[in-house]
Amino acid sequence: MQRLAIISVHGCPYVQAGEKDAGGMNIYVLETAKRLAARGLQVDVFTRRHDPKDEQVTQLAPGARVVHLDAGPASPAKEGVYDLLPEFCQRLSAFTSEEGIRYDAVSSHYWLSGLVGLHLQRVWGVPHVTSFHTMAEIKRRARPGEKDVPQRADREREVATVSDMVVAWTTHEKEAIVNYYGAAADNVAIIPPGVDTNRFRPMDQAECRRKLGIGDERVLLYVGRLERLKGVDILLKAMQQLEHPSGLKLLILGGNMGSPEMTRLKGIARDLDIEKKVQFLGSVPHTDLPVYYNAADVCVLPSYYESFGLAALEAAACGKPVVASRVGGLPSVVLDGRTGYLIAWRCPGPFVERLDLLLTNDRMRRGMGAAAREHAQTLTWDATADRLLDAFNSAVARAVASGMYRHPVAPEEPCLTSIG
Ligand code: UDP
Helix, strand or coil: CCEEEEECCCCCCCCCCCCCCCCHHHHHHHHHHHHHHHCCCEEEEEEECCCCCCCCEEEEECCEEEEEECCCCCCCCCCCCHHHHHHHHHHHHHHHHHHCCCCCEEEEEHHHHHHHHHHHHHHHCCCEEEECCCCHHHHHHHCCCCCCCCCHHHHHHHHHHHCCEEEECCHHHHHHHHHHHCCCHHHEEECCCCECCCCCCCCCHHHHHHHHCCCCCEEEEEECCCCHHHCHHHHHHHHHHCCCCCCEEEEEEECCCCCHHHHHHHHHHHHCCCHHHEEEEECCCHHHHHHHHHHCCEEEECCCCCCCCHHHHHHHHCCCCEEEECCCCHHHHCCECCCEEEECCCCHHHHHHHHHHHHHCHHHHHHHHHHHHHHHCCCEHHHHHHHHHHHHHHHHHHHHHCCCCCCCCCCHHHHHHHHC
């Protein structure tokens, strides 16, 4: 196995995570592409051009390139991308024909890219390994009212059952893929994402606070995109009930300044009369985040659903306890009572109780922070990349053994039509 095509239609690794439609998936693609290339693969990440100024081909790291393809107007948004997939596939074919490149396997991210992956699996005759990142069916059950492209659940079922392999992050996600979408359990591998424990590491808290202009108050931190599913309103309500003798501050990192969701959350903070205690900082470059995690006392992730929760893992790697909802993949990141607390209810009361305990008990906070760091060291991007490489190699070996390798099963045109 030498060449890998990664399809990440709306998740360009260069786009700032924490903004609308850019988050854990962009970080995942960035970190794994670099590390797979460092293990000797030639990696090309195909993504939609998000900015008219993007070069078509850029070198992400030695052995890893990002190829920006024109399909619709340049934008990082995922809205409307479903209808642009046939054009994306045509541009991708044109690029690979022009360069005369053949890939040994395809890796796709999110159902939209999964459909492109299915198309390439057919027309290139190579194995396709997909990851969902989130699934319509899980989101619908986690928070009724979540809106999606109407075709999404059916098309996800197709991706889950036709791809050669699905990579899930956790047992919980694997069970969902098998039970809701009918994927064969043998075709679903569990490979958790990771964290760069060299960059995300414990640092001097006082020094980090000085850099950020933070005083002696206790600091709670939320890091993530701003959308309803993240449950930030629960955290704001908890904040209203919390107090500390040295003062208390909540930093909210992520979200586009002035976006409807940020405006809505600021309105809630105003109504709760906690405006002065809450700071919305918008999205912050991933490379700057270690200072914020280290300046904080406790991190909070009050999500209705979280397929994994990279932000919780990054906080843990910086030696901070995390209080998070007991949903999705978070129980594999936060060990309840050891590295933080898991909250089973989507209401502020239980968050208040656990946060109060941690904010007032320095020894407990430090002890849980140290345990969190230790746990995070078992979940690194290097381990993820090693296991992904094994998964791709075994998918290729299986395809070769079955005689299906490089035997396209359909001409290009019908596949493109079936995407649209
Ligand atoms: N993030 C960031 N800057 C921000 C907010 C978030 O770089 O201002 C990153 C964060 O560090 C994490 C990712 O975005 O790596 C969010 O991933 P997570 O799994 O927590 O949530 P998702 O976006 O997948 O729902």
